[in-house]
Amino acid sequence: MTRSFRIGTRGSALALVQANWVAARLAEHGVPTELVIIRTEGDDRPIDTAWGEGAFVGRIVGALLDRSVDLAVHSAKDVPTDEDTRLVVAAYPPREDPRDALVCRVRGTTLATLPHGARVGTDSPRRTAFLRAVRPDLRMHPLHGNVDTRLAKLDRGDSDALVLAVAGLTRLGHADRIDEVLPASVVASAPGQGSLAIQVRADDAEAVAAVVRLDDPDTRGAVEAERALLNATGGGCRSPIGAIGRVTDGVLELVAGAERTWTP
Incomplete structure (x- = not known):
């Protein structure tokens, strides 16, 4: 009989949606699981400060290494590229839309129709750099918190627009808030x-065998190429670098961009 696997996850609404999705997919293969909620450094940071590299995964990785949990469910973009050699990402499941979305206080507004000098909330140096390249008039300002917190700040007038991941909005049932999907x-x-990214201990053959069933080869090829590019630049998850890969009929296409003045 397959043992029950403990899934390490953050306790945010989005993290729990993602962890429960993984648990449900494993259950379809007869693999029992239980969730273990872990509070990360990113969760403990002051509400109006940005997080550092690996802030949302460090403590979960620690629990994996000390065998408090058997597998970890991460957002792949949060996983540092210098992965501990004792761990392995056993599965990159089929990917949601990797693009960013514009969410506006005045519905139906687009990047082109945002008023001159409009306030756009984001705590991402990458999003800030790319938006300033096409709309230097926009007033970019830090806006922190989880997706629901940011949407509430938008609705009360703290900003004119937000830039959020399409995937996060979709997974949380907020796809109807998207005013424009921003082209890559x-x-x-x-x-x-x-x-x-579903991570396990490299020496846990039973966990690897259970999780690898959820792996999507095309997603793996694209994400590993993106992460390799990020690693080669010396950048991290807070760097103003973007990359999007796509595998079609076994051929990888990788498109990347960076802020012109950025250096690692």
Whole structure:
């Protein structure tokens, strides 16, 4: 009989949606699981501060290494590229849309029709850099919190627009809030955005065998290429670098962009 696997996850609404999705897919294969909620450094940061590299995965990785959990569900974009050699990403499941979305206080507004000097909330240097390249008049300002918190701040007038991941909005049932999906040629996606990364201990053959059933080869090829590019630049998840890969009929296409003045 397959043992029950403990899934390490953050306790945010989005993280729980993602972890429960993985648990449901494993259950379809007869693999029992239980969720273990872990509070990360990113969760403990002051509400109006940005997170550092690996802030949302460090403590979950620690629990995996000390065997408090058997597998971890991460947003792939949050996983540092210098992965511990004792761990392996056993599955990148089929990916959601990796692009960013514009969500506006005045519905139906687009990037082109945002008023001159409109306030756009984001805590991402990447999104800030790419938006300034096409709309230098926009007033970019830091806006932190989870998706629901950011939407509430938008609705109360703290900003005129937000830039959020299509995947996160979709998974949380907020796709109806999207006013425009931003083309990757305008705002290049964060490497790994839209993909889950299911991590296990490399020496846990039973966990590897259970999780690898959820792996999507095309998603893996695209995400690993994006992460390799990010690693080669010396950048991290807070760097103004975007990359989006696509595998079609076994051929990988990778499109990337970076802020012109950025250096690692």
